[in-house]
Amino acid sequence: xxxxxxxxxxxxxxxxxxxxxxxxxxxxxxxxxxxxxxxxxxxxxxxxxxxxxxxxxxxxxxxxxxxxxxxxxxxxxxxxxxxxxxxxxxxxxxxxxxxxxxxxxxxxxxxxxxxxxxxxxxxxxxxxxxxxxxxxxxxxxxxxxxxxxxxxxxxxxxxxxxxxxxxxxxxxxxxxxxxxxxxxxxxxxxxxxxxxxxxxxxxxxxxxxxxxxxxxxxxxxxxxxxxxxxxxxxxxxxxxxxxxxxxxxxxxxxxxxxxxxxxxxxxxxxxxxxxxxxxxxxxxxxxxxxxxxxxxxxxxxxxxxxxxxxxxxxxxxxxxxxxxxxxxxxxxxxxxxxxxxxxxxxxxxxxxxxxxxxxxxxxxxxxxxxxxxxxxxxxxxxxxxxxxxxxxxxxxxxxxxxxxxxxxxxxxxxxxxxxxxxxxxx
Amino acid sequence: xxxxxxxxxxxxxxxxxxxxxxxxxxxxxxxxxxxxxxxxxxxxxxxxxxxxxxxxxxxxxxxxxxxxxxxxxxxxxxxxxxxxxxxxxxxxxxxxxxxxxxxxxxxxxxxxxxxxxxxxxxxxxxxxxx
Numbered sequence: 001x002x003x004x005x006x007x008x009x010x011x012x013x014x015x016x017x018x019x020x021x022x023x024x025x026x027x028x029x030x031x032x033x034x035x036x037x038x039x040x041x042x043x044x045x046x047x048x049x050x051x052x053x054x055x056x057x058x059x060x061x062x063x064x065x066x067x068x069x070x071x072x073x074x075x076x077x078x079x080x081x082x083x084x085x086x087x088x089x090x091x092x093x094x095x096x097x098x099x100x101x102x103x104x105x106x107x108x109x110x111x112x113x114x115x116x117x118x119x120x121x122x123x124x125x126x127x128x129x130x131x132x133x134x135x136x137x138x139x140x141x142x143x144x145x146x147x148x149x150x151x152x153x154x155x156x157x158x159x160x161x162x163x164x165x166x167x168x169x170x171x172x173x174x175x176x177x178x179x180x181x182x183x184x185x186x187x188x189x190x191x192x193x194x195x196x197x198x199x200x201x202x203x204x205x206x207x208x209x210x211x212x213x214x215x216x217x218x219x220x221x222x223x224x225x226x227x228x229x230x231x232x233x234x235x236x237x238x239x240x241x242x243x244x245x246x247x248x249x250x251x252x253x254x255x256x257x258x259x260x261x262x263x264x265x266x267x268x269x270x271x272x273x274x275x276x277x278x279x280x281x282x283x284x285x286x287x288x289x290x291x292x293x294x295x296x297x298x299x300x301x302x303x304x305x306x307x308x309x310x311x312x313x314x315x316x317x318x319x320x321x322x323x324x325x326x327x328x329x330x331x332x333x334x335x336x337x338x339x340x341x342x343x344x345x346x347x348x349x350x351x352x353x354x355x356x357x358x359x360x361x362x363x364x365x366x367x368x369x370x371x372x373x374x375x376x377x378x379x380x381x382x383x384x385x386x387x388x389x390x391x392x393x394x395x396x397x398x399x400x401x402x403x404x405x406x407x408x409x410x411x412x413x414x415x416x417x418x419x420x421x422x423x424x425x426x
Numbered sequence: 427x428x429x430x431x432x433x434x435x436x437x438x439x440x441x442x443x444x445x446x447x448x449x450x451x452x453x454x455x456x457x458x459x460x461x462x463x464x465x466x467x468x469x470x471x472x473x474x475x476x477x478x479x480x481x482x483x484x485x486x487x488x489x490x491x492x493x494x495x496x497x498x499x500x501x502x503x504x505x506x507x508x509x510x511x512x513x514x515x516x517x518x519x520x521x522x523x524x525x526x527x528x529x530x531x532x533x534x535x536x537x538x539x540x541x542x543x544x545x546x547x548x549x550x551x552x553x554x555x556x
Contacts, residue, residue, distance in 0.1 A: 233435050235525035240441030243528045247448055266525040273523075 002217075005210045009202045016198045017191075024187040031180050039156035039173045040148060042108060046169045047160050051112030051125035053105035109172040113140035114165045128172060140168035153177075221276060228272045235269060238262045271395050274331070278399060281327040282406040288326045290359060290426075291318050294352055297333040304341035305348055310365065315351040320359055322426055328403045335396040336363045336422060343367070343384075343420070364421035374413040374420065400424070427539070428470055429453045432462040432488070433477040433503065442475075445528055459483025466495045473535065476518070477503045489517065499538045501531075 045053060112124040113136060121137045131139060143151060144166060148158045154174040160167050242258045294316060305312050322329075340348045344365030352361045369384060376382045378401040401411050409426040429451045433439040439455050446453045454469065456462040459482035466474070466488075474497045478485055492500055502518035519538045522531060 232524035233438060237435065237437045237441055239525065239527045240438065240445055244441060244444055247445075262525075263527075266527075269525060 002210070002214065004213070005206050008206055008210070009199070012202050013195070013199060017195060020191045020194055024191055028180070028184050028187055031183060035173065035176055035180050036150070036156065038176065039171060040158065042104070042110075042171055043148070043156060043158035043169045046110060046112060046125075046171070047158060047162070047167065050162075051114075051167065051169060053108075107175075110170060111136045111140075112167055112169040113137050114167050115141070115144065116165050124167070128170075130172065136170070140170065143168050143170070224272050225276060228269055228276075231265065231269045235262055235266050239266075268395075271399075275399065275402075278325075278328045278331050278403055279406075281331075282325040282403055284325055285323050286326060287321055288324050288329060290320045290322050290324075290329070290361075291316055291352060293326070293330055294333050294350070294361065297330065297337050298350060300334070301337040301341045305337075305344065308341060308344060310340075310344050310346060310348045313347070313349040315349070315353075317353050320352060320354050322359060322407075324407050324426075325403075328406070332400050332403050332424065333361075335400045336361075336424070339363065339397070339422070340365045359426045361424045361426075362421060363423075364419050366418055367415060367420040368418070369415050369420070371417065372415050374415050374422075377413050377422070378411050397422075427451045427472050427535075429473045429475060430456060430462070430465050430469065430471045430497075431475050432456040432480055433475070434458060434480055435477075442528075442531070449532065456480075459488060462488055463491055466492055466497065469495070471495065471497050473497070473499045473501065473539070475501045475503065475531075498542050499535075501534060501538065 048054070109128045109130070111126045111128050111131075111133075114122045114124050116122075121141065123133050123137065126133055126136060128136065139151070140157075143157050143159060146157075146159060148156075151157050151170065154172065154177050155170050156173050157168060157170045160169075238258065239262055242255050242262065246252075246255050298312075298314065302312065337350065340350070340363050345368060346366035348363075348365040350361075350363050352359065354360075374384065377384060378397045397411075404411050404424055404426070407426060409424060411422065411424050413420070413422040415421075429446055431439060431442055431446070431453055433442070433455075434457050436457060439457055443453050443455050451473075454465050454471075456465050459480050462476070462480060463483060465471070471492075474492050476485075476488060476492075480488065489500065499520075500518040501520045501522060504521055504523050519542075520534050522534055
C-alpha cells in the first residue's frame with residue numbers, strides 16, 4: 001500500500017470518526033438533558049406540593065402551559081380534571097405515561113427533608129426503599145450547599161427555600177435513565193461497528209481509486225528506466241567516437257562541443273538513474289549515525305571548499321542517529337555540501353544539532369545575491385542568478401527535497417545579509 | 427596488456443577496440459557469450475572488459491570461466507548501475523556504469539592493474555606452489 005493511499009484512508013477514517021462522534025455525542029447530550037429537564041419538572045412539582053404530589057398534577061408547563069396557568073389551576077379544583085386530561089394527551093417526554101400521568105405519584109420514588117436554621121432535619125415526605133430515613137437525612141444534608149443536579153448517578157435533587165426552611169427533594173430517576181444509558185452504549189458500539197465497516201469500505205474503494213494512479217506511477221518509472229537504459233550505450237559510444245576523431249584529426253572546437261553536450265546528457269541520465277535509486281534507497285531504513293555520515297561527506301568536499309577560498313566552520317553534534325535510508329541521506333548531505341563548495345563565497349558553515357527530538361542540519365555560505373526567500377532552489381530546474389555559469393542541472397536540490405520529504409522532514413532556504421542558508425529538518 | 431572486450435553493441439565494441447589498441451593494448455573482441463568463452467580459452471587474457479548484458483551465456487558462467495582461465499582483472503560494464511554490485515555471485519574487480527568517458531576506463535584499468543601488481547608476489551608464490 002503506498003503512502004498516498006494510506007493517508008487517504010487515514011484522513012477519511014478521521015472525518016468519519018469526528019462526524020459520528022459529533023452526531024452521537026449531540027444525540028446523547030440532548031437525550032440526557034431532556035431526562036434532566038423532566039426530572040427537574042418533577043422536583044419542581046414536589047417542591048410546590050410541599051414534598052408530595054398534589055392531586056392536581058397538570059404537568060408544570062408541559063403541553064405549553066405557563067407557570068401562571070398552572071398556578072391558577074392549582075387554585076381552581078374544578079378545572080383540575082381538565083388539566084389532567086390535557087396533560088395526558090400531550091404525553092410528556094419521559095415515556096408513554098408522561099409527566100401528566102395520574103400514576104406519577106405512585107411511580108416516582110422520592111423523599112424530601114426540611115432543614116431549619118439550627119440545622120435540625122425533619123423528613124417531610126419519604127417514599128423510597130433504597131435508603132432508610134436516617135440515611136436520607138444524611139444524604140440530603142450533603143446536598144445542602146448545592147441547588148440542583150444528579151446525585152449517586154441516577155437520583156435528581158433540588159434544594160429550595162420555603163417559609164425560612166431549606167428543603168431538599170431527591171427523586172429516583174433510575175428507570176427513566178436506563179433507556180438513555182442503553183442508547184449511549186448502543187451509540188458507542190454502533191460507532192465502533194460503523195468505523196470497522198468504513199475501514200473495510202475505504203480499503204476496498206481506495207484500492208479501486210488508487211489503481212490507475214499506481215499504474216501511472218509504475219508506467220512513469222518504467223519510462224524513466226527505459227529512457228535511462230536506452231541512452232546509456234549511445235552516450236558511451238559518442239564519447240568513444242569523439243575521442244577517436246580527436247586522435248585521428250586532433251582536438252577541435254567541434255569535438256569539444258560534442259564532448260560538452262554528451263557530458264550534459266550523461267549527467268542527466270545519471271540523475272534519472274539516481275532518482276529511481278534514491279527512491280528505493282529511501283525505503284530500506286536502518287539506524288544511521290548522521291553525524292558520522294555528514295562528516296564523511298564534508299571531508300569529500302573539504303578540499304573543494306578550501307580551494308574556493310572559503311573558511312569552513314563546523315559545528316556538528318556527535319552521535320546523532322536516525323532511522324533512515326542511508327544512501328538516500330548520504331545523497332542529501334553530498335548535494336548540500338557540494339552546493340556550498342560550488343556556489344559559496346568567502347566563508348562556509350555547516351552545523352547539525354538536535355532540538356526537541358528534531359535534527360536540524362544547516363548549510364550556509366557567503367553569497368553576493370540580495371536578501372530573499374530562496375526556497376525555490378529546491379524546485380526542479382530552478383537555479384539562482386549566480387549559478388548560471390556554473391556546472392549543475394538544477395535537479396540536485398529537488399532530489400534532496402524528495403528524499404527529505406520521504407523521511408518526513410522539510411527543507412528551507414533563504415538569503416540574509418549576504419549569507420545563503422539552507423536548512424534540513426528531520 | 428592482452429585485453430578481451432566482450433560487448434554486444436557493435437559500435438561500442440569497435441570504438442573501444444580502436445581506442446585501447448591506440449593505448450598499446452592487444453585487444454580482441456567478442457559480441458556474445460559463446461564467442462567470449464572461445465576467446466577466453468587459452469587466450470592468455472590479462473584483462474576482461476565484460477558487458478553484463480552479453481547474450482547467450484550467463485554472466486555468472488562467463489565470470490567463472492574467466493577465473494578458471496586465470497584472467498587477472500575483470501571489469502564489469504553495467505548499464506544497470508550500482509545495483510549490479512548487489513547481484514549475488516557476480517564478482518568483478520571493478521565496475522563501471524554506463525555512460526562513461528574513455529578517460530574513466532583508462533584510469534580504472536590503471537588502478538586495477540596497479541592493485542593486482544601490488545598483490546602479485548603473493549599470488550605468484552601461490553601459483554608456483556601448485
